Amino acid sequence: MTTLDTGGPPADGLLSPEDPPRRPERVRTVVRGIGELLITAGLVVLLFVVYEVYVTDLVSAGKQRDATAALDDTWKDGGGGVDTVPGPERVERFNGLNEGSGFAKMYIPAFGADYDFTIIEGTTEKSLEIGPGHYRGTAYPGEPGNFAVAGHRVGKGAPFNDIDLLNSCDAIVVETHYSWFIYRVLPKGDEVQGWAAGKGAADPRCQGVAPLGGPYAGLVGQEIVRPTQGEVIAPVPGKSGAAASAGERATLMTLTTCHPRFSDRQRLIVHAVMVKQWAKDPAKPGETPPELKETS
Amino acid sequence: MYGWIWRHLPGPTMVRVLTSVVLVAGVVALLMFVVFPWVEPKLPFNQVTTQQ
Known part of the structure; x- marks a missing residue:
């Protein structure tokens, strides 16, 4: 008898393997369930990242391709795929454009020879899914005023990544039915001082680019603003009510996208000024302006 | 959760594996084509325009 008396719990203690495990079992099930839910939630978030970064790119690439094909079709309306529109009628017509239809192409040679996007009319979510969108009501390519374009920075092809x-002085080349328009990024804030003696003189690409005067004084190539500052796309950027007199009116282009990346706290704005315009020569189809080769 | 689903799938192991693959594919498709497109416009990094 003394050998059995271990001083442990009395007889019913021997039943313990039968009863208490049920409670840890239940706790374990609940804890495991929560753990599985958390892991699942993590996988869903990962899947969303994949969707946002890759799948929307694929979808947008398809839509952009369709828009480009449609635009090429309208440009070839001379018949037989040849541009045969006679001289006096070679005038750009932008009025009556529908939301979501492409009307011009943009190239940024500094981003590589393969950087080209068809610009879509309108800045609704649907339009921006196809490509960079033109703010309705702002100027069209080559027109005096401010040709303003918005584009995605994350997913959806991320044209403005x-x-x-x-x-x-980096070139933003805009192609329309009959013309090529060469815009160049304006001097940045820290370059305005001493532009004429500094980069403005040193870089041959900077011909025609200089800090603008008159009502445009203070306008720089890149700025970061609050989302509410819609005046950046005004004809005189930064001054919504102001109008420049006919003599000093500049032909500008403005790009807007979100900033910082993955956030909508601010907007990144790039201002460019038109420095040159080439008319397409119907006798030489496929001819491109020399600025397109500035791919460095 | 997953254990419970596994236990309730009918058939031998191979059939269960196939069924679960189909189930996972279905959930992924539902997320990709219905849930994510719906959630996406509500997220911040898609606003690239300024107020006009």
């Missing part, structure tokens, strides 16, 4: 890397 890298516009924070644009330097002053």
Whole structure:
């Protein structure tokens, strides 16, 4: 008898393997369930990242391709795929454009020879899914005023992913039915001082680019603003009510996208000024302006 | 949760594996084509325009 008396719990203690495990079992089930839910939630979030970064790119690439094909079709309306529109009628017509239809192409040679996007009319979510969208009511390519374009920075083809890397004098080439318009990024804030003696003189690409005067004084190539500052796309950027007199009116282009990346706290704005315009020569189809080769 | 689903799938192991693959594919498709497109416009990084 003394050997059995271990001083442990009395007889019913021997039943313990039968009863108490049921409670830990239940706790374990609940804890496991919560754990599985958390892991599942993590996988869903990961899947969303994949969707946002890759799947929307694929979808948008398809839509952009369709828009480009449609635009090429309208440009070839001369018949037989040849541009045969006679001289006096070679005038750009932008009125009556429908939301969501492409009307011009943009190239940024600094981003590589393959950087081209068809610009879509309108800035609704649907339009921006197809490509960079033109703010309705702002000027059209080559027109005096401010040709303003918005584009995605994350997913959806992310056309404006890298516009924070644009330097002053980098070319933004816009192609329309009959013309090529060469815009160049304006001097940045820290370059305005001493522009004429500094970069403005040193870089041959900077011909025609200089800090603007008159009502445009203070306008720089890149700025970061609050989402409410819609005046950045005004004809005189930064001054919504102001109008420039006919003599000093500049032909500008403005790009807008979100900033910082993955956030909507601010907007990144790039201003460019038109420095040159080439008319397409019907005798030489496929001819491109020399600015397109500035791919460095 | 997953254990419970597994226990309630009918058939031998191979059939269960196939059924679960189909189930996972279905959930992924539902997320990709219905849930994510719906959630996306509500998220911040898609606003690239300024107020006009």
